[in-house]
Amino acid sequence: MKISAAALLFDNDGTLVSSMDSVNRCWTRWAEEYGITPEEFARVELHGRPAAEIIGDLLPAARTPEALARIERLEVEDVAGGVVALPGTLALLSQLPPERWAVVTSATARLAEARLAEVGIRPKALIAADDITRGKPDPEPFLLAARRLGVDPADCVVFEDAPAGLTAGRAAGMTTVALTTTHRAGELSADVIVEDLSAVSVQATADGLEIITAD
Known part of the structure; x- marks a missing residue:
């Protein structure tokens, strides 16, 4: 065509x-750090969505800025080889x-x-x-x-x-x-x-x- x-x-x-390997590693670690259970995390769609939206589905709005900075840091640090x-x-x-x-x-x-x-x-x-x-x-x-x-x-x-x-x-x-x-x-x-x-x-x-x- x-x-x-x-x-x-x-x-x-x-x-x-x-x-995807990096995303899964980083978000799994992030969820553990923030006390989110695997069951809670499994209900949230990750792919193709801004991190702020994902976090908004899991945490109170007041925690979003700190949580957003944390996941970005984890993902940027995991880029090499990922x-x-x-x-x-x-x-x-x-x-x-x-x-x-x-x-x-x-x-x-x-x-x-x-x-x-x-x-x-x-x-x-x-x-x-x-x-x-x-x-x-x-x-x-x-x-x-x-x-x-x-x-x-x-x-x-x-x-x-x-x-x-x-x-x-x-x-x-x-x-x-x-x-x-x-x-x-x-x-x-x-x-x-x-x-x-x-x-x-x-x-x-x-x-x-x-x-x-x-x-």
């Missing part, structure tokens, strides 16, 4: 990189003009930059939890990314692995490409579904970008 676009917007964890680039990531990004793509993540900028740097990715544009008031599935993060890149949202393609991110992309009026890296295809609603970014290639043209996905 071929898709024309002005810019590409990528989720980070589960799309560009995998940090993050790997997913298949196709580095090859695809090498095909893109720096001003034509952005990373849109639910993590803080500090954590996102640390994880990306671990695999050698340094995006020119990064939208993180620090930049927004409403996270995915709200379209705000993707709309902000389009503004930062100076393109019409309708001319953007979103690459996501999580239902909340795909919902946000659709709500922003963007074309969506789902990756089955963390969810089964039946759990994902998108314009195109692929296994990972190794199934995607991009050609820069005079008019923008032409994305080709494997059938």
Whole structure:
């Protein structure tokens, strides 16, 4: 399938990189430190959500700032050796003009930059939890990314692995490409579904970008 676009917007964890081993280690330790039982913790969805929202499901609001600082510290310290680039990531990004793509993540900028740097990715544009008031599935993060890149949202393609991110992309009026890296295809609603970014290639043209996905 071929898709024309002005810019590409990528989720980070589960799309560009995998940090699930690190996430599980750090959040398990965090939960133990804060006296949260495994049963309580198991009821909370972690993937694709800002840490502040996760903490808000588990602790009183007054404890959120301290707890948020603690989990960020644990995750940043666990980056070395705990993050790997997913298949196709580095090859695809090498095909893109720096001003034509952005990373849109639910993590803080500090954590996102640390994880990306671990695999050698340094995006020119990064939208993180620090930049927004409403996270995915709200379209705000993707709309902000389009503004930062100076393109019409309708001319953007979103690459996501999580239902909340795909919902946000659709709500922003963007074309969506789902990756089955963390969810089964039946759990994902998108314009195109692929296994990972190794199934995607991009050609820069005079008019923008032409994305080709494997059938």
